[in-house]
Amino acid sequence: MRQNLHLALFVIVAAGWAAPPARAGDADAGKDVFKSECAECHTVREGRNKKGPSLFGIVGRKAGSIADYDYSDALKQSAWTWTPEQLHTYLSQPAKKANPGTKMKYEGLDNAKDLDDLISYLDTQH
DSSP states (O other): OHHHHHHHHHHHHHTTOSOOOOOOOOHHHHHHHHHHHTTTTOOOSTTOOSSSOOOTTOTTOBTTOOTTSOOOHHHHTSOOBOOHHHHHHHHTSOHHHHSTTOOOOOOOOOOHHHHHHHHHHHHTOO
16 A cells, blocks of 8 residues: 555656645745845835835735736736746746746746745735
């Protein structure tokens, strides 16, 4: 029986059905990354937009869904949900490449630790 369970787990993992690995970041360090990388255009205050939309509650939110922010059509039509993995993909490259037609002007964060820390920090903002 135990051997069959191990075989079943192997098949699931080998087939790619397992959940992606969790990214372990330091939310405290991520607050500093937010300040240096994001705060010029974004805030984490609920209901307050700057040049970019508020990132309060971003993790788990549908992209382009804050009612009082004028998103690009490209982002509104993306059908994305801001999961940690989607944020990682989006923020690790230039925004114009990640979502052609976006209004966001960001060249991406290529330091994996800083990116994981930032996403961990954003995940605490709810």
